[in-house]
Amino acid sequence: MRLILLGPPGAGKGTQAKLLSQQFNIPHISTGDILRDEVRENSQLGRRVAEFVKIGELVPDDIAVEVVMHRLAKSDAAGGFILDGFPRTFKQAEELNKALRQLNISIDLIIYFETSLEVSIRRLSGRRVCKGCGANFHLTNMPPKREGICDFCGGELFLRDDDKEETVKKRLAIYQKQTAGLIDYYKKSGVLRKVSGDSEANRLNARLLKMFARQNPAVLPK
Numbered sequence: 077m078r079l080i081l082l083g084p085p086g087a088g089k090g091t092q093a094k095l096l097s098q099q100f101n102i103p104h105i106s107t108g109d110i111l112r113d114e115v116r117e118n119s120q121l122g123r124r125v126a127e128f129v130k131i132g133e134l135v136p137d138d139i140a141v142e143v144v145m146h147r148l149a150k151s152d153a154a155g156g157f158i159l160d161g162f163p164r165t166f167k168q169a170e171e172l173n174k175a176l177r178q179l180n181i182s183i184d185l186i187i188y189f190e191t192s193l194e195v196s197i198r199r200l201s202g203r204r205v206c207k208g209c210g211a212n213f214h215l216t217n218m219p220p221k222r223e224g225i226c227d228f229c230g231g232e233l234f235l236r237d238d239d240k241e242e243t244v245k246k247r248l249a250i251y252q253k254q255t256a257g258l259i260d261y262y263k264k265s266g267v268l269r270k271v272s273g274d275s276e277a278n279r280l281n282a283r284l285l286k287m288f289a290r291q292n293p294a295v296l297p298k
């Protein structure tokens with residue numbers, strides 16, 4: 077199964093992508109996660125993108141496209157994948173189309189997470205990430221057992237620079253300006269489906285599993 081998850085920052089795409097990735101045994105490809113890893117490792121690419129990521133601006137299209145193409149070429153993506161946070165611009169969508177045509181594959185479903193501004197802001201500003209293993213928590217929706225400490229590896233939890241209030245507002249404005257238009261762009265594809273990103277995570281996951289089974293009864297979680 078090949079999926080694209082579309083929607084504003086804080087829509088819950090990452091949470092659903094992680095669940096679906098386990099349920100269907102296909103990789104979760106998050107351009108944000110890949111770029112943050114590069115920044116953490118201080119790689120050549122990481123140094124090029126660090127400032128964009130920190131201040132919540134999109135990295136240049138050619139970099140985002142290269143990152144995704146490189147990841148899609150890995151063998152674990154041959155049987156399917158979940159794209160989370162890509163494409164984010166028309167240019168990226170066009171490049172993805174081109175690559176998929178060349179590979180002779182198509183996207184099964186594009187899920188648009190329609191999400192209220194209020195929920196997006198609440199999710200992002202309450203999110204805490206583990207410095208050690210990258211696990212996500214939320215101050216109220218998914219608090220760790222011990223305040224400030226990761227349940228999985230005992231690492232310290234922190235607030236991402238780009239989840240700070242001012243940067244969150246900017247990221248949401250950038251989403252409206254550069255990404256939201258992709259919803260209309262993909263309507264023509266016939267595989268766009270809308271869900272409520274405001275829903276609680278387990279409920280939304282159940283809804284998605286039902287949707288996939290309806291779309292293709294052969295597509296059941298592994």
Ligand code: AMP
Pocket residue numbers: 085107108109111128129130132133134135136137140160161162163164168238247
């Ligand atoms: P995310 O975790 O998806 O919110 O992404 C975090 C940051 O990574 C964004 O604010 C951008 O700086 C960068 N980024 C992630 N995906 C893309 C993309 N497809 N195009 C450009 N920049 C991206």
